[in-house]
Amino acid sequence: MPVLTVDAGRTDAGRRAAASHTAAAATRTMTRQALFTQAGITATRSVGELLEAAALLHAQPLPAGTRVAIVTNAGGAGVLAADACAEAGLTLPALGARLVGELHALLPEGAGLGNPMDATAAVTEEQLGACVDRLVGHGDVDAVLVALVPTAVAAATGDDLVRALTGAPGRRARPVVVVRLEQEAAVSLLPAADGGTLPSYAEPQAAARALAHAARRAAWLARPVGTVPRLDGIDTERAHEIAEAHLAAAPGGGWLDPRACAALLDCYGIPQIPWAWAEDEDDAVRAARRLRGPDGRIVMKAHWPGLVHKTEEHAVHLDLQGDSQVRAAFRDFETRFGDVLTGVIVQPLAVRGTELFAGVVQDEVFGPLVLFGLGGTATEVLADHAARLAPLTDHDVHDLITSPRCAPLLFGSRSSRPADLPGLERLLLRLSRMAGDLPQLVEADFNPVLATPGAVTVLDARVRLLPRRAQDPYLRRLR
Numbered sequence: 413m414p415v416l417t418v419d420a421g422r423t424d425a426g427r428r429a430a431a432s433h434t435a436a437a438a439t440r441t442m443t444r445q446a447l448f449t450q451a452g453i454t455a456t457r458s459v460g461e462l463l464e465a466a467a468l469l470h471a472q473p474l475p476a477g478t479r480v481a482i483v484t485n486a487g488g489a490g491v492l493a494a495d496a497c498a499e500a501g502l503t504l505p506a507l508g509a510r511l512v513g514e515l516h517a518l519l520p521e522g523a524g525l526g527n528p529m530d531a532t533a534a535v536t537e538e539q540l541g542a543c544v545d546r547l548v549g550h551g552d553v554d555a556v557l558v559a560l561v562p563t564a565v566a567a568a569t570g571d572d573l574v575r576a577l578t579g580a581p582g583r584r585a586r587p588v589v590v591v592r593l594e595q596e597a598a599v600s601l602l603p604a605a606d607g608g609t610l611p612s613y614a615e616p617q618a619a620a621r622a623l624a625h626a627a628r629r630a631a632w633l634a635r636p637v638g639t640v641p642r643l644d645g646i647d648t649e650r651a652h653e654i655a656e657a658h659l660a661a662a663p664g665g666g667w668l669d670p671r672a673c674a675a676l677l678d679c680y681g682i683p684q685i686p687w688a689w690a691e692d693e694d695d696a697v698r699a700a701r702r703l704r705g706p707d708g709r710i711v712m713k714a715h716w717p718g719l720v721h722k723t724e725e726h727a728v729h730l731d732l733q734g735d736s737q738v739r740a741a742f743r744d745f746e747t748r749f750g751d752v753l754t755g756v757i758v759q760p761l762a763v764r765g766t767e768l769f770a771g772v773v774q775d776e777v778f779g780p781l782v783l784f785g786l787g788g789t790a791t792e793v794l795a796d797h798a799a800r801l802a803p804l805t806d807h808d809v810h811d812l813i814t815s816p817r818c819a820p821l822l823f824g825s826r827s828s829r830p831a832d833l834p835g836l837e838r839l840l841l842r843l844s845r846m847a848g849d850l851p852q853l854v855e856a857d858f859n860p861v862l863a864t865p866g867a868v869t870v871l872d873a874r875v876r877l878l879p880r881r882a883q884d885p886y887l888r889r890l891r
Contacts, residue, residue, distance in 0.1 A: 413507040414469045414629060416462050419444060419455040442783075446799040451807065452632040454612040454625050461621055462599055467599050467611040468622040472587035474477045474630040475554040479505045480623060481547045482528035485535050485573065489559040489616070490528030493591060496620035497557070502627070504528070511550055517674045518542045533563040541576035548586045555623050559616060571806040574612075580605040583700045586627065589619045638805025641841055643681070648849050651679040655852045658877055665852075667879035670715055670757055673875050676770050683835070684870045685762060685862075691755040699758040700738045708733055711736035713872075714745045720857075720874060723789050732760060762871055765864035766821050767829055769797070770839060771857045774880070780847035784840060786818040787860040795843045804844040809837045822863060835868035 419441070448455040454469075456462040482492035493503055502525045507515075512525045519539055524530035531540060540558075547556045549810035560573050571799045578589055590602070590612045599618060613619040654676050658668055668676065670689060677684055688699035700710045713728035722728050727749070729741035736865055738758075745753055769787030772780050778801055785797030798815035800808040813819065813836055824830035839861065856877040862869045 413450070414454060414466075416454040416456065416466055416469075417448070418459055418462050419457060431662040434569045442797070442799045443778055443781050443801075446762070446781060446801050447778055447812075449712055450801060452629065454629060456621075456625070461618075462612065464599050464611075464618045465625040467601055467743060468587065468589060468626050471601055471611050472589070472626075473585065474629050474633070475587050475623065476630060477552040477554040478502045478624070478627045479552065480557055480620075481505075481507070481550075481553045481555075482559065483531060483540070483543060483547065484528055484559040484561070485531050485540075486563060487524065487528075487530045487534055487801045489561045489591070489593060490530055492526050493557055493559045493616040493620070496616040497623070498788040499617070500620040500624040502620060502624055503804070505552055508552065511546070511552075512833075512866075514546060515543055518546065518566070522870040528559075535573070537576040540573050541579070544577060545584075548584045548588060549879040555589070556628070557589050557591065557616070557619055557623070557858060558595075561593055574602065578610050579604050585624070589613065589623065591616045591619050609885060619830065627698050635807065638807035640803050643838075643842060644826075644843075645681040646745055646845060651676055651846065651849060654679070655850055655877055659852065659879050663879065665854075666876065667718060667720070668875045668877065669717070669754075673873050676846070677870065677873060680846045682839060682842050682846075682870060682873075684856075684873065685759050687759045689755055689758050690742075690758055693739050696742045696756055696758055697735050697738050700732070700735070703758060703760045707761070710738060711759045711761050712738065712741045713757040713759070714749060714753055715757060716749065718756050722872075761873070762862050762869070763864060765862045766818075767860035768818075768836075769857070769859045770843055770861050772802070772843055772853070774847065774851070774854045780844070780853075782812065782840060782844050782847065784812040785816040791859060798848055802844040802847050804841055806837075812840055813837065829865040831863035832866060832868050836863060837871075839868050850877075851880045852877045854878045854880070 445455065448621070454465055456465055465704045478501065480497050482490055482493045482504065484493065497504060507527055512731055515525055519531050520534040521534050529544060530849065544556055544558060547553050558577060574590065577588060590610060592612055592614065594610060595614040597616050600612050602612050604610050611622065654672055658672060659665060674684060686703055688697040688703060690699050696712065704710060710732040712729045712732060713722055719725065719727065732738050732741055742756060745756060767788035769785050769791045771783045780802035781799050782802050782804060783797050785791065787795055796816045796818050797814050805879050813822065813833065822831040822833065843856065847856065853875060857874040858870045862871050862873050
């Protein structure tokens, strides 16, 4: 049974400033949309749009895809319908030569046989009915949209043309919707000869939105049920020990220090760039000598409890070469941050790659929400993220990777090789598992995650814990 909802409350101007990139990205809208997508719920933006979709789902079969053929008795109406379909994510396929030849024999002289198809004002009831029936029976079309306009020179009245659609014997195998621009009601159901109904819309945008919702539902129903893959190398017991030790020392919760955070990621096999902790200048130099890569360049990051956005605090030094630059960077941190500084993280400078973002937040209603998208310093500005509720299945992980606008960067181009997509999938699955194992984990923020053709590596990670009890991850509560 289709379930439809109005996704209200999409804006939240009063939402407090979030601490981490993950919390900033995990809006209430994104959380609801993740649930709606995974549960196959048709989410609309208004009551009117809900009624439009409900009329189509009630009256017509589901389309097998997004390919729509448009038929009209006026060229302008066809252009409006074509724009509406494109904006709704539907496609208008070119009609094959054989089909065009058959339609040419059915329609009046001078008819435009493209898509949209202009049957002209001279079309008769019989001709329009035959044309629509032929399109419905063609394998390259998933739905037919008929846009009708009353004209002074029409060979048939508007009622005649509608009768051509509603009077067809037997239920059609593919959905047919009609747009009547003179119709007063936004959507209505016209009685058909077979005892069913035909949805009729006052605007082509309404018809296109309804067809798009129906196509998405059909795709969801046809999709195999995903599975949660088994993961090796997981040390859940050790992860609980780390969480409990942190909360014993800080009963109110808070952000893990770098060493505890790295240990927690190790429990789930999440790949991290090599790093070292240093609390004085000499330790930093020794760590830099040990971690220098082929080019000898080093990154140093300041740390103190509660620090989240290092870039905003100017707490990062990049491209350090030689002992003197490492010492100078450490002294700069000491001078600017004083006693608040507890130590520094020393890492080799990472190779070039695509900077991504992965994170998780525990929603009190819906459980763990995993986010993925474009990373780096612009992650909140561009807001190019996708989200799914944990536990993630193999299909959910695929959706997370392919949904953001930055996804083409990962699949390679003429000048670059594809990123390590299996490595990305493993990272997201292990992040999902960590969130499911630890109800105390309220935020995890991996930014950036570096994706190259050979590896996926977390360059910076933050994890926040709070004292919480485990809940059923499959229970989605409204209150």
